[in-house]
Amino acid sequence: MTEPIHFVHKSLYHRLNELDPWDVSRRSLIKYDGQRFIIPFLGDLYALDPKGELTVLSGREVTPEFEVSILEYLIGAKEIEPQGRWVSLKDLKGGRGFAQSHPLPLDGLLQKYGKDPQGFLKKGIELGGETKRVGDAGIILRPLPRIPMLLVLWKGDEEFPPRLNVLFDPTSQEHLRLDALYGLAIEVIRRYSS
Structure with a gap:
């Protein structure tokens, strides 16, 4: 951590x-x-x-x-537009080891929305996000103009616990170093959880 x-x-x-x-x-x-x-x-x-x-x-x-x-x-920041593709933190350059030692703090979000995809979408829209048809609920946020993030919720059931993926456009690293991108994701998660 x-x-x-x-x-x-x-x-x-x-x-x-x-x-x-x-x-x-x-x-x-x-x-x-x-x-x-x-x-x-x-x-x-x-x-x-x-x-x-x-x-x-x-x-x-x-x-x-x-x-x-x-x-x-x-x-x-550079004048580079997002590609419209989504990758996890570990799939960014240098991200594999970084993501292992720096897991995103998702427990609060999963406790709050793990069985409530509609509440997850509602909160995302309140934060200025737009829905995306992926998982049980998907929201695209733009915390910074050139850095979109996709949050994908898979709700839990009797067999599997809920899961949340935080995904980035690959161009995000053109604007922020990996540790600053991680800090941005933490702030997004913090605000989404409140």
Whole structure:
């Protein structure tokens, strides 16, 4: 298991501050208003001042995993569109060993929605997702503009326990390193579970 991120290293803000914010906005598809980036995230809204502050405009408080993922995305996003294919974390470059030592914390979601596919879909739609006909319930979320995620629920029965797959477009690694993508997935799971 990985240790949670406890703080955001200021070097990420320094790296972002060295970049042209209009170029960052164009690459990431995140709005820049001349002073700060305006970041929609699963129905919430945040403002990031490149000099060093991420504030909540509406929604949930910021976790370190979320802040690191946002900063890494703004720094590293490329003008590459998703392919529309879906792979697991272990199928991404370097993901096999990473996924074994960093399993996604899915127990809360499975307890809440393992036998409730309709509730799973309803929550996904509340978070801005769109349904996809896969498994017993599938939701495509776009936590960041160039990073779609597909959550697929297989409900449990007497014979098998419920199962949840979190899938990524292969291009996601063009925008975020594997550990930041993992942090983003944790934040999505956290919000889906609440």
